[in-house]
Amino acid sequence: MWSDDAESKVLYVQTHGVNDPGRCATPFFLAASAAAMECEVMIYFTMYGPTLLGKDVIDTIGPKGEQGQPLRYFIEQATGLGVRLLVCQPSLDLNDLTIDELIDGVQMIGGAAFNDLAISADAVISF
Amino acid sequence: MADSSLPAVDQVLDCSGMSCPLPVVKTSQAIKKMEVGQVLELLATDPGVEPDMKAWSGRTGNELLGISRDGDVFHVLIRRLR
Numbered sequence: 759m760w761s762d763d764a765e766s767k768v769l770y771v772q773t774h775g776v777n778d779p780g781r782c783a784t785p786f787f788l789a790a791s792a793a794a795m796e797c798e799v800m801i802y803f804t805m806y807g808p809t810l811l812g813k814d815v816i817d818t819i820g821p822k823g824e825q826g827q828p829l830r831y832f833i834e835q836a837t838g839l840g841v842r843l844l845v846c847q848p849s850l851d852l853n854d855l856t857i858d859e860l861i862d863g864v865q866m867i868g869g870a871a872f873n874d875l876a877i878s879a880d881a882v883i884s885f
Numbered sequence: 886m887a888d889s890s891l892p893a894v895d896q897v898l899d900c901s902g903m904s905c906p907l908p909v910v911k912t913s914q915a916i917k918k919m920e921v922g923q924v925l926e927l928l929a930t931d932p933g934v935e936p937d938m939k940a941w942s943g944r945t946g947n948e949l950l951g952i953s954r955d956g957d958v959f960h961v962l963i964r965r966l967r
Contacts, residue, residue, distance in 0.1 A: 765944075766944070787905065787906050788906070790910055791905070791906040791909050791937075794906065794909045794910045794912070794913035794914075794941065795909070795913070795940070795941055795945060796913075796944065796945050797944070835906075835910065839910065839913075
């Protein structure tokens, strides 16, 4: 799934969800920075992570609550630079979500694809 | 930036007041729109801008010509190399 067009590949893993807003934005920040450094970048959302991608969620939470930008801002900053977002089916089930309830552009993968991405990445960074 | 040994600046990008990762993101976007050989001057107040721009220029293969500080404002000169 890596295109190998970039010199470096970075895979972020987000396990935290809507119940911990202070942890929602940093993976998007760092992913945006990596993309600006011309790395190929993906973020894999597992455990509670997929809850951050709910269409009805991204405008209602942000890392500093009412102060500062909503989560949408950080997501769009990253995806606007080419960062790709991935989820897996079991973690959607865990959170009673379907792919249709998530924002557009999220790609569904499975454990084998995730492991393959991790093995071939230059760095895997987990939150 | 009155030092005559420094190259002429083709474009100024003011990221004063912006915090990480915006100076890096906006520099990346701005430099892609410039010609190879042209010089961008980034103005930033984010205290992490010096290590960030060293890392960014090293990774992207652009030349960091110099960083100076004037009060709270860092002036970063970058030449597009590729």
